[in-house]
Amino acid sequence: MKWGWVMLGIGVVVLGIWLLTSGDAEQPRCGFDRMNRDDWCSSSRSGPSSYEERQANAAAVAFWTLRIGLVLALGGAGVLTGELATRGLRDPSSSWAKARQRRAAAARAALPRVPPEQLIREIRETRLPTVPRSPYPRSYVDDFLSQVIGGLEGKRPPVSLVDIIDLRLKAYSVNREWSPGYDSASVNALLDHIDNSLDRIQT
Structure with a gap:
């Protein structure tokens, strides 16, 4: 049962990240500020990037976090359901x-x-x-x-x-x-x- 709760918890956290970042696919950020279409964002690691590049990166992150979060959350829920069903079958008084x-x-x-x-x-x-x-x-x-x-x-x-x-x-x-x-x-x-x-x- 422990692993079911772990999977479900991680899935919920990943889905929370998706909720926080999904808006960036519509209007990306540069740091904490929203960008406009003609803006560029400079980073010491990746260099300058355009509005469209930031938007595409944000869309990719949202795409994968949604799917990974759903798989983990649904998988954890399935494991918990199976464990509860097994316990119910084992218990003659259930x-x-x-x-x-x-x-x-x-x-x-x-x-x-x-x-x-x-x-x-x-x-x-x-x-x-x-x-x-x-x-x-x-x-x-x-x-x-x-x-x-x-x-x-x-x-x-x-x-x-x-x-x-x-x-x-x-x-x-x-x-x-x-x-x-x-x-x-x-x-x-x-x-x-x-x-x-x-x-x-x-x-």
């Missing part, structure tokens, strides 16, 4: 997670019920292929599937939709290096199947 759970439960209510033994058998019979680089280490996925089966058998706390979301968020964390593990497409397909079946389990 309104986003609860709303998603309610929608998922309502959509599955009319579907046929699934015996827990059937889902356990499907999980155990699924063979996940391994690949050299994957966001899903084998031990990580195996432990999670054991937790799902234990919950279905009543031996462990039941797995919820939030647990599945958390597994995926941790797997694709930008701070974690990929290593040998299960094929991500196969794992995601199995997680989707578990997700779709949990609310339909017969009790």
